Amino acid sequence: MRSLENATPVPPRFDITADQIDAVVAEFYAVVRSHPGMGPVFAAHVTDWPAHEAKIARFWRNAILFERSYDGNPMVVHRAAGNVRSPMFDVWLGLFDSVLRRELAPETAAAWSALAHRIGRGLRMGVEDRDHPVPSLR
Known part of the structure; x- marks a missing residue:
């Protein structure tokens, strides 16, 4: 069994720096x-x-650079918020995509956008499940 000290670092999902993420x-x-x-x-x-921004930057650095600095559960937070609705994710992702296109090279923006949309789909499903729970058949 290999120790973590000798483990080969996982390469980032795409070429970006922590400062760019921030x-x-x-x-x-x-x-x-x-x-x-x-x-x-x-x-x-x-x-x-x-x-909040520092926490979310840690989330993205974990998701993209595989840092281990984020501790949280976005699904629980979004479901518990109460005022987050499924259609808001389209707006959220549209705003995020516009920032990515302004701030990053096209390839990097596209790669981060694809990741954000994948995460957004999961969060949206969690919010929809909260709003429309499966009925009990008992």
């Missing part, structure tokens, strides 16, 4: 805060924007 996250939340539909949804839950 910049995209900061720009995305600047856009979200000013968005008439999404701003109030996030404002209902986020009281410390710098801490």
Whole structure:
């Protein structure tokens, strides 16, 4: 059995730096805060924007760079929020894609967008399951 100290590092999903991830996250939340539909949804839950942005940047660095600095469960958070609805994910992803296209090279933006859409589909399904639970057949 190999120790973690000698393990070969996992290469990133695509070519990006931690600083670029931080910049995209900061720009995305600047856009979200000013968005008439999404701003109030996030404002209902986020009281410390710098801490939230740092946590979400850790999430993306974990998902893309395979860092082990994120500790959380996005599905639980989105389901528990109460005011997050399935159609909001299209808006969220549209805003995110626009930031990616402005901030990154086209190949990097496309790769991150594909990952975000895959994660978004899972979160959307979790929110839909909360809103439309399977009926008991007993």
